Amino acid sequence: MTVVNSTSTPSLFARLIDTGAHQKLLAFASLVLLLIGFSIASPNFMQTSNMIAILQATSVNGILAVAATLVIITGGIDLSVGTLMTFCAVIAGVVLTNLGLPLPLGVIAAIGAGAFCGLCSGTFVSKMKIPPFIATLGMMLILKGLSLVISGTRPIYFNDTPGFDLISLGSIIGDFFPALPIPNGVLILFLVAGITSWILSRTILGRYCFALGSNEEAVRLSGVNTDRWKIAIYSLAGSIVGIGGLVMASRLNSAQPALGLGYELEAIAAVVIGGTSLSGGRGTIVGTLIGALIMAVLTNGLRILSVAQEWQTVVTGSIIILAVYADMVRRKKA
Amino acid sequence: MLNRRHIIGAASAVAFVLSGNFALAEDKLYIPLISKGFSHQFWQAVKLGSEQAAEEFNVEVTFEGPDNEGQVDRQIDMLAAALAKKPAAIGFAAVDSQASIPMLKKIDKAGVPLIAFDSGVDSEIPVTTATTDNVAAAALAADKMAEAIGGAGKVAVISHDQTSRTGIDRVDGFVNQIAAKYPDIEVVSVQYGGGDHLISTEITKSILTANPDLKGMFGANEGSAIGVVNGVKEAKADIVIIGFDSGAAQKEAVRSGLMAGAITQNPVGIGYETVKAAVATINGESVPKIIDTGFYYYDKNNMDDPEIAAVLYD
Numbered sequence: 001m002t003v004v005n006s007t008s009t010p011s012l013f014a015r016l017i018d019t020g021a022h023q024k025l026l027a028f029a030s031l032v033l034l035l036i037g038f039s040i041a042s043p044n045f046m047q048t049s050n051m052i053a054i055l056q057a058t059s060v061n062g063i064l065a066v067a068a069t070l071v072i073i074t075g076g077i078d079l080s081v082g083t084l085m086t087f088c089a090v091i092a093g094v095v096l097t098n099l100g101l102p103l104p105l106g107v108i109a110a111i112g113a114g115a116f117c118g119l120c121s122g123t124f125v126s127k128m129k130i131p132p133f134i135a136t137l138g139m140m141l142i143l144k145g146l147s148l149v150i151s152g153t154r155p156i157y158f159n160d161t162p163g164f165d166l167i168s169l170g171s172i173i174g175d176f177f178p179a180l181p182i183p184n185g186v187l188i189l190f191l192v193a194g195i196t197s198w199i200l201s202r203t204i205l206g207r208y209c210f211a212l213g214s215n216e217e218a219v220r221l222s223g224v225n226t227d228r229w230k231i232a233i234y235s236l237a238g239s240i241v242g243i244g245g246l247v248m249a250s251r252l253n254s255a256q257p258a259l260g261l262g263y264e265l266e267a268i269a270a271v272v273i274g275g276t277s278l279s280g281g282r283g284t285i286v287g288t289l290i291g292a293l294i295m296a297v298l299t300n301g302l303r304i305l306s307v308a309q310e311w312q313t314v315v316t317g318s319i320i321i322l323a324v325y326a327d328m329v330r331r332k333k334a
Numbered sequence: 335m336l337n338r339r340h341i342i343g344a345a346s347a348v349a350f351v352l353s354g355n356f357a358l359a360e361d362k363l364y365i366p367l368i369s370k371g372f373s374h375q376f377w378q379a380v381k382l383g384s385e386q387a388a389e390e391f392n393v394e395v396t397f398e399g400p401d402n403e404g405q406v407d408r409q410i411d412m413l414a415a416a417l418a419k420k421p422a423a424i425g426f427a428a429v430d431s432q433a434s435i436p437m438l439k440k441i442d443k444a445g446v447p448l449i450a451f452d453s454g455v456d457s458e459i460p461v462t463t464a465t466t467d468n469v470a471a472a473a474l475a476a477d478k479m480a481e482a483i484g485g486a487g488k489v490a491v492i493s494h495d496q497t498s499r500t501g502i503d504r505v506d507g508f509v510n511q512i513a514a515k516y517p518d519i520e521v522v523s524v525q526y527g528g529g530d531h532l533i534s535t536e537i538t539k540s541i542l543t544a545n546p547d548l549k550g551m552f553g554a555n556e557g558s559a560i561g562v563v564n565g566v567k568e569a570k571a572d573i574v575i576i577g578f579d580s581g582a583a584q585k586e587a588v589r590s591g592l593m594a595g596a597i598t599q600n601p602v603g604i605g606y607e608t609v610k611a612a613v614a615t616i617n618g619e620s621v622p623k624i625i626d627t628g629f630y631y632y633d634k635n636n637m638d639d640p641e642i643a644a645v646l647y648d
Contacts, residue, residue, distance in 0.1 A: 042419075044418050044419050044420060045418070047418060049417075049418060050414075050415070050418040053411070053414035053415065053418060056411075056414070057411040057414070060407065153495075153496065153497070153526075154496070154497055155430060155432075155433070155497065157432060165436070169436060248407060251407065251410075252406050252407060252410075252430070252433040253432065253433060253436070254406075254430065254432060254433050256404060256406050256430065256433070258404035258497075259404050259405060259406065259407070262401070262402075299411070300411070300414075300415050300418075303398065303412065303415035303416070304415055304418060304419055306394075306396045306419075309372055309397075309398050309399075
């Protein structure tokens, strides 16, 4: 880069930074670096089967993270995504296994349960003015308990619903391209991410999502019913979590009522690594996807390298701090 | 400048990650063990046993497990990563044996022998299972309880859960033994505390409140047993306590006489036998379908015997 270049016409790199794509670029560069690094370190890392294993490990956390992104952009936080996922899976179990209803009804019930719980959280936050952290913390505990109550604390298996395991484990892509057996769970993640990304950038719901996170008071004063839009966003996030619950249940061919606690933090970590600001108003779904992939690549790669489990979490934690620090530095500059 | 610093930061993160790569010796057989838990002392003792066997048979082992015992999906991801490393065999303690079957089929298809340990898998895939006979172990606890309370009175059980094999077998083993052999003993309550010390403490106190004439309690795993000890201490009750497993707090309770005694499994032996069976299978030798790794009853009189002290862990 010559002096003339950097003073008169900004380089492509500089322009990317100015447009705010830099955080995404940084996350993406880290992902690529991790992939290259692990490939050099172990010949077993870069195999098709292992790449598919990583994508599969991303599928549920990715879907939860997409839902969490929506809420975080509004300036809120959703601590209930993990146990809501479990709750939706249990609801699917009740509808399909205990009541013996056909598969589509189970899918609708799970997504509906998610949307309803999102509506509840949204109402607590907007109408009742409970801070999102507390409202969703309450929901997290309520749903954890309800999952155990409804299931009788035992896993519900989907052995009587043929085809249920195909939601996550089947491979439509593999049917057409046998060399690339990418499981449907991964396909669902990308579909959910694509649609959510479209909603955020192309619809009025998406615009209000950002507006609420940037300056809720200004939006309210300009005559917008902010409560209604906030409830809509929480409900949308809830229904996405419902899809996550189905993908999880299908993968395990069972609804595991004890599962879920701690998954919200991993989802939030993926969102933050992907460059979405916890103070709201800024964020992208693509960034979140990259964030979720970084977490999965890191976990898988460290395992492949036989790094002791104690150290795996130390590394993951360090990466989160590094990512947020990079975000802080960038914002101070802006 | 900022960008360069960021890139250096990201690069150093990768370097940090890679510095953790202790190159595996290529000629050694590699056997990963995927456990049900990790940080709990019991699992650390299993890990120790597997490492002892690894040294003896000159193989490479790694030991991993989910942070808590509910995380079925995490365990499946761990199995996938283990399989990618092209292992000679895999050791596996299932959180939910049904849910992990698709992954086990994949391992089977790849021709990697699977050795189950601690909890069995409802499948023909594992070559063998290295485990404690939990029904017999809990029956021994029932015998010791009957002996200590003089063969008559009310007793209660606190267990960790009603879903895992160990939870089911220990409760059944204890309750059935009492029903079969001791008609004058009544099991008034069986409750589940998730292996959590605090929850088990609260349950103990409520059982004591409901049954002031209770003679004894059996805690079916380490967390449950500690909970019973704490609850009895807080309620200032005087009953016979029989525990399960060991750990520093439980050993101390036995030593002080607060706990009459406890059953210990042989976690070091479980880890050792798993790796030993894996090596035997790789070498084409046949192994029995179930390897009983044994259990012992210990109290303050025998806990320092070398045979017992070797299987107790802190």
